Amino acid sequence: MVDTGSRDTSAPEGMQGFVADWSAERRVFNVPWGKAMMWLFILSDIFIFACFLVGYMVLRMSTVEPWPDASEVFALTVGGQSIPLLLIAIMTFILISSSGTMALAVKYGYEKNRGMTTVLLLLTALLGTLFVGMQAFEWYILINDGVRPWGNPWGAAQFGAVFFLITGFHGTHVTIGVIFILIMAVKVMRGSLDSQRPGFLTGRKGRYEMVETLGLYWHFVDLVWVFIFAFFYLW
Amino acid sequence: MAEPGRESVSYAPAGEFDDMELSHPKTFLGKYIWSQDAKVIAIQYGITAMAIGVVALVLSILMRLQLGFPGTFALIDPGSYLQYVTMHGMIMVVYLLTALFLGGFGNYLIPLMCGARDMAFPYLNMLSYWFYLVAVLILVASFFVPGGASGAGWTLYPPQAISPGTPGIDGGILLMFISLMVFIAGFTMGGLNYIVTVLQARARGMTLMRMPLTIWGIFMATVMALLAFPALLVAVLMMLFDMLLGTSFFMPAMLTLGEQSGHEGGSPLLYQHLFWFFGHPEVYIVALPAFGIVSDILATHARKNIFGYRMMVWAIIIIAVLSFVVWAHHMFVSGMNPYFGFLFATTTLIIAVPTAIKVYNWVLTLWRGNIRMTVPMLFAIGFIFTFVNGGLSGLYLGNVTVDVPLADTYFVVGHFHMVMAVAPVLVVFGAIYHWYPKMTGRMLNDTLGKIHFWITFLGSYAIFYPMHFLGFAGVPRRYYAYGETGYIAESAQALNAFMSVAAIIVALTQLLFFFNLVWSYYRGRESGPNPWQATTLEWQTEHTPPRHGNFGETLPVVYRWAYDFSVPGAKQDYLPQNMPPEAVEYEDGGRGGGSAASPDEVRP
Numbered sequence: 099m100v101d102t103g104s105r106d107t108s109a110p111e112g113m114q115g116f117v118a119d120w121s122a123e124r125r126v127f128n129v130p131w132g133k134a135m136m137w138l139f140i141l142s143d144i145f146i147f148a149c150f151l152v153g154y155m156v157l158r159m160s161t162v163e164p165w166p167d168a169s170e171v172f173a174l175t176v177g178g179q180s181i182p183l184l185l186i187a188i189m190t191f192i193l194i195s196s197s198g199t200m201a202l203a204v205k206y207g208y209e210k211n212r213g214m215t216t217v218l219l220l221l222t223a224l225l226g227t228l229f230v231g232m233q234a235f236e237w238y239i240l241i242n243d244g245v246r247p248w249g250n251p252w253g254a255a256q257f258g259a260v261f262f263l264i265t266g267f268h269g270t271h272v273t274i275g276v277i278f279i280l281i282m283a284v285k286v287m288r289g290s291l292d293s294q295r296p297g298f299l300t301g302r303k304g305r306y307e308m309v310e311t312l313g314l315y316w317h318f319v320d321l322v323w324v325f326i327f328a329f330f331y332l333w
Numbered sequence: 334m335a336e337p338g339r340e341s342v343s344y345a346p347a348g349e350f351d352d353m354e355l356s357h358p359k360t361f362l363g364k365y366i367w368s369q370d371a372k373v374i375a376i377q378y379g380i381t382a383m384a385i386g387v388v389a390l391v392l393s394i395l396m397r398l399q400l401g402f403p404g405t406f407a408l409i410d411p412g413s414y415l416q417y418v419t420m421h422g423m424i425m426v427v428y429l430l431t432a433l434f435l436g437g438f439g440n441y442l443i444p445l446m447c448g449a450r451d452m453a454f455p456y457l458n459m460l461s462y463w464f465y466l467v468a469v470l471i472l473v474a475s476f477f478v479p480g481g482a483s484g485a486g487w488t489l490y491p492p493q494a495i496s497p498g499t500p501g502i503d504g505g506i507l508l509m510f511i512s513l514m515v516f517i518a519g520f521t522m523g524g525l526n527y528i529v530t531v532l533q534a535r536a537r538g539m540t541l542m543r544m545p546l547t548i549w550g551i552f553m554a555t556v557m558a559l560l561a562f563p564a565l566l567v568a569v570l571m572m573l574f575d576m577l578l579g580t581s582f583f584m585p586a587m588l589t590l591g592e593q594s595g596h597e598g599g600s601p602l603l604y605q606h607l608f609w610f611f612g613h614p615e616v617y618i619v620a621l622p623a624f625g626i627v628s629d630i631l632a633t634h635a636r637k638n639i640f641g642y643r644m645m646v647w648a649i650i651i652i653a654v655l656s657f658v659v660w661a662h663h664m665f666v667s668g669m670n671p672y673f674g675f676l677f678a679t680t681t682l683i684i685a686v687p688t689a690i691k692v693y694n695w696v697l698t699l700w701r702g703n704i705r706m707t708v709p710m711l712f713a714i715g716f717i718f719t720f721v722n723g724g725l726s727g728l729y730l731g732n733v734t735v736d737v738p739l740a741d742t743y744f745v746v747g748h749f750h751m752v753m754a755v756a757p758v759l760v761v762f763g764a765i766y767h768w769y770p771k772m773t774g775r776m777l778n779d780t781l782g783k784i785h786f787w788i789t790f791l792g793s794y795a796i797f798y799p800m801h802f803l804g805f806a807g808v809p810r811r812y813y814a815y816g817e818t819g820y821i822a823e824s825a826q827a828l829n830a831f832m833s834v835a836a837i838i839v840a841l842t843q844l845l846f847f848f849n850l851v852w853s854y855y856r857g858r859e860s861g862p863n864p865w866q867a868t869t870l871e872w873q874t875e876h877t878p879p880r881h882g883n884f885g886e887t888l889p890v891v892y893r894w895a896y897d898f899s900v901p902g903a904k905q906d907y908l909p910q911n912m913p914p915e916a917v918e919y920e921d922g923g924r925g926g927g928s929a930a931s932p933d934e935v936r937p
């Protein structure tokens with residue numbers, strides 16, 4: 099992006115730099131608009147997930163019935179042996195890895211390496227899909243075990259409710275991310291970003307910064323998973 | 334980006350933002366219906382909000398008819414009264430005021446006052462409006478489903494909101510939930526736009542501390558909305574699940590109409606916390622834009638700089654931050670721990686400090702000003718009165734011991750109508766009278782405007798002031814009728830009838846206003862570009878109303894703050910923000926130099 103602002107690049111560091119940014123004319127952050135927007139959206143989304151998690155904590159702490167034991171509920175039986183949290187561990191590993199591939203895609207995007215960017219985006223989407231698929235599998239196991247939004251065999255009815263609601267909400271985020279990553283991959287492959295071709299998602303002008311903006315979303319979704327993982331499976 | 338032959342402004346001179354991408358529709362539909370121009374979107378928002386506002390107004394009149402003349406109108410039964418209360422409250426707060434201030438005035442004023450060609454993301458902006466329209470339509474549809482609209486009260490408290498016995502649990506409440514979720518999604522799209530535009534797309538020389546207070550108010554309100562609406566979204570989603578899937582987020586085990594409800598262990602208190610974590614900021618989402626707009630109207634029509642500009646900005650910011658830590662003052666009667674109540678009472682009363690600073694500064698702005706009693710000015714002054722009034726009763730209610738007996742009485746109804754109904758609505762009117770000339774190129778009729786003001790202003794006092802007394806007398810809120818009670822004096826009924834007559838008169842007066850809007854559009858006096866001799870950028874556009882792209886060939890460059898009125902020594906009593914220092918003429922014949930009134934005259 100051409101910097102058309104009047105800001106000189108030798109902005110002061112630290113607190114002074116902060117003040118200089120905020121008292122500048124034209125723009126506060128020296129980033130493309132789309133990126134600034136994504137940060138704000140993420141901030142808003144953080145509040146949504148925070149409300150969900152706080153709600154979950156309140157319900158879990160105020161219920162008088164026992165809360166089902168995560169390490170038993172989420173155990174997977176492999177070869178006749180029950181291994182706690184196996185599936186979740188794999189899922190978490192996959193999602194975190196997808197953050198890595200996404201970061202590489204962004205890097206190759208800025209290097210205008212179309213081939214690598216496309217491959218890495220597709221790989222990210224594949225890992226994301228795998229995650230959603232395993233999540234579906236987990237839901238399937240739990241439903242088979244008798245967990246329902248309105249009750250379960252082991253204790254507080256809220257267990258199923260919050261579990262399905264929060265993992266479902268997160269899974270929706272992942273799914274939407276996968277769809278957008280696929281669209282972006284097609285755009286990169288076609289060279290729409292090099293030619294700044296307008297189109298869906300790229301407004302009137304495609305740019306490689308969009309890969310990074312999408313990446314921000316993806317990393318955020320991964321980060322949220324870490325919190326859900328910690329509060330749901332480790333507590 | 335130069336696209337010659339389309340529209341004169343699509344040419345982007347050096348120094349334009351690389352990110353800014355205007356769309357250049359050529360068809361009528363593209364220009365006025367599926368428009369991506371913030372000004373058109375603003376008017377779409379404005380008209381939709383006012384239309385649904387009229388519905389809410391009619392509902393309030395129906396309620397007043399019942400309260401003033403109980404039993405006279407067969408069509409109003411207890412159930413439908415509750416539906417009117419609910420829909421009236423929800424529409425007024427969310428679908429009228431929030432949408433009008435942020436979607437309407439925000440869209441119109443942010444790009445113009447910041448000196449941008451348009452919002453940062455025009456396409457998203459357009460979607461935001463269409464989501465809003467769909468949300469409104471869904472809400473309206475809830476009147477027509479079997480069982481009618483929800484009667485849960487605008488707070489939608491569970492368990493009663495979704496339990497048998499409450500009107501509208503068949504479809505009304507469902508549509509209410511869906512409508513709210515669509516509204517929030519739409520609002521988020523718009524809100525991201527407003528913030529990014531303010532932060533990232535200002536004109537050269539427009540620092541944050543030179544922005545008009547209108548923009549500060551709208552900006553901070555939007556930030557708050559983006560952080561507060563998530564709580565409502567989550568609350569609504571969870572209740573939707575309780576209702577449809579039989580989960581028990583909020584629903585405790587209970588017997589309804591002799592039957593086990595099927596829920597167990599949910600926490601209604603959790604809902605209250607979530608709701609008010611949204612609900613309290615919401616009142617400031619409505620108030621902050623009003624604060625900002627009033628500041629600009631006062632300064633412009635008193636020909637004085639706003640008193641204590643920096644203080645005003647910081648007050649807005651502090652209010653915005655504090656209003657996230659006061660929510661439980663709506664829950665003093667929920668049986669909360671007294672220490673908790675004390676904590677929230679304290680934070681609540683602390684907000685009075687920055688708020689009072691603002692009021693003092695408004696009054697000091699007027700002091701010894703060259704006041705022009707124009708219609709916008711009347712409304713702005715009216716706002717100061719009603720706002721102080723409602724603010725003072727708010728201090729009462731902020732104290733736990735006072736609130737406990739007064740909660741859920743008409744004292745509360747009187748309080749919040751003064752502070753968040755009448756006060757912001759007066760500002761809405763003032764703002765429309767103020768900016769209508771820019772939107773249409775014509776002035777609104779002055780005489781009609783003055784009649785409109787006096788009846789609305791005095792009438793509001795006639796409607797809402799007596800409510801405080803009724804509250805003291807113990808008249809409960811959300812009651813269809815209170816029949817014969819030992820403790821409420823009979824004269825209360827006379828007062829009720831009086832308030833209802835006043836309400837009808839005020840409501841009818843609004844017809845005058847709507848007539849004025851339409852009539853002046855065709856017949857009003859031509860206004861010229863800057864009828865109020867204001868300083869802010871929207872008045873300095875090449876065309877009135879501003880065309881696509883807002884400014885002409887080049888974007889304005891800002892040299893001063895928004896309040897250079899009556900600068901000592903200068904010939905003209907106002908200096909537009911984009912007037913360079915060397916263009917300023919002085920009485921002693923000199924030219925150029927800085928202005929004495931701008932504390933931060935910096936050349937870009």
Ligand code: HEM
Nearest residue numbers: 393396418419422425426486487488753754810811812836
């Ligand atoms: C002529 C103007 C208005 C009249 C006559 C009016 C009248 C009323 C009445 C009679 C009630 C019901 C009181 C009860 O039974 O508890 C009410 C409730 C309410 N009004 Fe208004 N109102 C007006 C304007 C507004 C405006 C502009 C707002 C915008 C904030 C507003 C917000 C509310 C709210 C939030 C409630 C509470 C609803 C609830 O209890 O669930 N009103 N109003």
Ligand SMILES: [Cu+2]
Nearest residue numbers: 613660662663
């Ligand atoms: Cu409050």
